[in-house]
Amino acid sequence: MNPQGNREMEVSTRIQDSFRQKLAGFHLENLFLFMAFLLMCGVFTVLSPAFLTFSNILNVLRQSSIVLFLASGQTLALLSAGIDLSQGSIVSLVSVITADVMMRGYGVSAGILAGVGVGTLCGFINGLWVGKARLNPFIMTLGMNYMASGVALLYTGGDSIFGLPKESLEIFGWIGEGDFCGLPVPLILGGLNLAIMFFFLNHTKLGRHIYVVGGSEEAAIVSGINVPRVKVAIYTLSGLLSAIGGVILSARCISGQPILGGGTLLMESIGATVIGGTSLFGGEGGVLRTVLGVLIMAFGVNGLNLLATSTYMQDMIVGGIIIFSVWIGILRRREG
């Protein structure tokens, strides 16, 4: 127990007081998860020397920050006992809009603004229907997923947008592949996101209300919380975060692709959130846990890659892990 124990102490002494309170609230499952993560990294390090290299780690972190953005939004949805299945196509839609605006010569800022705006709008529409019309979030975001993807494809007629103008290319590319003070830009953005989300969930009223709504909607109503408004906020934020993730991903590919978010991105987002321990039933979990989930998935997949495991095999493994995590969650619920 000692090596892990020492490392854990290192971690906690570096964290501020408010963080420590939350850490003190960490229970056995999280500890177990963290240890599982370390164990996994240990195994990969032994099996593949390339794993623990600085460049590899940085690369994984760079890519995983995209998932972190999506997963933070997903965490919000799950905390309220909902889910956001539209994240993938919001990424695609944002990608093509951003690229197109830049192609028309309006510049990077306008492009990003437009893209993020559209993504947030999609989230807002989700929120309206889930919050006000009381539609099942599952069906609503599933439908939105299909629609947004259709809009993205329609927008470009199915083609991808390459060859961005030179002025935009540099800045845009920097967002995805560049460094800032030695660290990858996406990583810094991800870190900022993490800090803001943590703060939001734990230190603001709205953040609290999200937990209450997920924990027990009746209790929320009785406490005078405006439940519809909270839900609108949740899905709007999730759309916003997905949009940012979409911008970063597009920046990495320096192009606009209408199927950019169509792969396993949504699964990774949900998977990370669920593996991290945020409950599907709502009311329990948080961004720190999600970060852990993101790291586990990201480094897990990376390790498997380095071991030359087929990506498809990886998909299967990830699917299995997600189901397993949910199962554990259900067993726990039944005991508690």
Place this chain on the structure above:
Amino acid sequence: MSSRTETVKPPTETRKSAEGPAWKKIYQEIPRDVVILLCAFLVMCAVFAILKPQFLNFRNILNVFRTTAVVFILASGQTFSILSAGIDLSQGAIVSLVSVVTADIVIKYGVFWGIVAGLFAGTLAGFITGLFVGKARIQPFIATMGMIFIASGGALVYTGGIAIFGLDRPIYQSFFWFGGGYIGLIPVPVIAAILVGIIVYFMMYRTQFGRHVYAIGGNEKAAIMSGINAGRTKLLIYTFSGFTATIGGVILTSRILSGQPHLGGFSLLMDSLASVVIGGTSLMGGEGGIFRTLLGALIIGFLGNGLNLLGVSTFVQQIVIGLIIILSVWLSILRSKRA
């Protein structure tokens, strides 16, 4: 002390009478929203027919039936999942899995074994999902979502990501029959759909299993108290749902004569779901049935075809379908007496 003894007002469809011709009796049995849906469908077809006369072309209609047949087959299995207040998201992925396995085995061991292998693989996937939902009690949407990973991952692993070609050789001609052949004037897929439809009809309305599905979807607690084995029923539901996806997969593979690990994408799943949802089967379970799904599948099929003829991009169709699903669910919530 809050015993609500409210009585809900009965529906205003009191147009019942004991006497009258047979067709009138049948008409009175049909729920109002189905009648509306039927009218909407006919109106839609009329509009398309006016705008593009080829719509009513025999060849065209046959084509629509051929493609709709596969969607209907999948949707029949999906109907069971949704009736039980669950859902099966893995149907698309199972189609992909079946496609590659079938193609591969057909080439290696012949048509017969290829189909057997495909049926086995797909039904097994459904069975595993059934174990997750029925025995491990994992929520259907997570279990089937995880199965998407596993099944499509499995398909990709199996072929290393590439498609399997070579089925168009004359030796495999008999295989083509499943997707492209005819019995008389009727395409085989349509016959298959009719057969599946009849089987599902009996399963749903004339077996204990069917009743159990409705009971579980209607009120799982009451169903368990009535002695129904919910876990076993759910296991059967998802196995069957996977099985229907399997049949669809064999037919589709036969049509394109190749094994494609991406054959059953998101759109196939959405079409399957849309058919069930538009038909009016409630997502909350316990209400709905195969006839509604049939109507839904036809609507989706002809809508797509009409839009195609009008030159509307498939992407727009995608948007339309997504919108229709959302609106249908919203309508059913508004109409719902259970909210």
Place this chain on the structure above:
Amino acid sequence: MEMNQPLVQMQGIVKRFPGVVALGGVDFDLQPGEVHVLLGENGAGKSTLIKILAGVYTKDEGRIFIQGQEVHDLTPKKAQETGIRVIYQEFNLMPFFSVAENLFMGREPLRDKTLRLIDWNRVYQESEEVLKRLNCPISPRKMVRDLSVAEKQLVEIARALSVDSKIIVMDEPTSALSLHEIDKLFQIIHLLKQKGVGIIYISHRLEEINRVGDRVTVLRDGHSVGTRKVGETNIDELIKMMVGRELKSKYPYEKREIPDEVVLQIKNLTSRGKFQNVNLSLRRGEILGVSGLVGAGRTELARSIMGLDPIEAGTVKIFGEEIHPQSPRNMIRRGLGVLPEDRKGQGVTLVLPLIQNVTMVALRRILRGLFLSLGLERKLAAEYVRRLNIMTPSLKTQVMYLSGGNQQKVVLAKWLFSQARILIFDEPTRGIDVGSKFEVHQIMMNLVKEGNSIIMISSELPEILGMSDRILVMREGRMTAELNREEATQEKILRYAMVEAEGGSSAQTEGGNV
């Protein structure tokens, strides 16, 4: 504060629900610094009155004054702002948050108005103060999930205090506490009294009323029977006030010769936390009434017998066969059927047509070969509908459209269809109109005359006395008495249901001749 101005004054409160008058004009007042006990049977109206005060229900008639000011249109939020705080039995705490976070849930002090950031320092500091005032040794950082029931209760009280509640309602506060914890609770109540807080105390434990109460008001069937000073009354008088109704209703009871054959025998049945060492013998053709207050464990007992909840110890013998009821199917196959308390939630499937509800349990009866015969189903179901006189537009009508009484008949039809010979009725006529009530009782009588056996769990004393051949009384998970029909009275039953039996431990009796 003016002299003797009551904290709460409720005048002529009337509350109606469809089909029943929950409160028919109740007066109630609460003085500052007093503990006013609210007493009454299940269904007497206590909880309705409290919910009206808490703003959860709206009154139909009457006036409410808080500290001399009349209040209209109470909502839960408004009630809290006026200083009313209800501590429910189930608590309203968020388990995954700390004590301090719960204390301030919904009213966290803001450090920064614009960003709406929470001032955590203040939260923890003020929590410490409040807890100290109550001599409560709980750390404000502890997670609520890790607290014991007694500690959670203290947190609830602390929360009430921290919002300066002047009026605290405690609903069955001692039901889950140990003797030591009860003492502590009473000390805290004493503290609160000294501060001038008024407490409305709902409890069935008559022994406690002496220790902690100042006045007691008895409600019965939606009316206030009287208010007494605790020192000026005794248990007998209180019980008499609670039940002193005339037994007006008629019951279709027929005296019969009941053979000694035992169809269901339960020995030492225990399920931790729900019931202990329950013994029960049900003879063929008899109606065994099981009385007791809500929470006594009767429904839990029925569920365990049915195989829905696990049993930790004890044996169940049905028709002479010893069996471990692992699942409902086991017991159903042997002829058992349960009509649950929660009719709509567990008894019927509202969205399904009547006919399918009826045949659900025994589909094998309509199986012809591989398939169900819809014609046979219609025929058989129609018979039961006729026999039980179920009023419905058609066999295909969804059960949600039927009245409560008819829904209950559907549940009954379901079990008759499955040819169950032992039926457990849990609150058979709750929420049913008078006419259907009589019908249900008639049906029950006919059933036992035909040789079936019934266990009837009921909180309605008249019904228990009217229909049972023998009566068992449960209290807090234990059987406290077994009475014959002739020797039973309302007072006796209520006494056994509420009061600790003489000698300290609860009596256990075995019924029947085995």
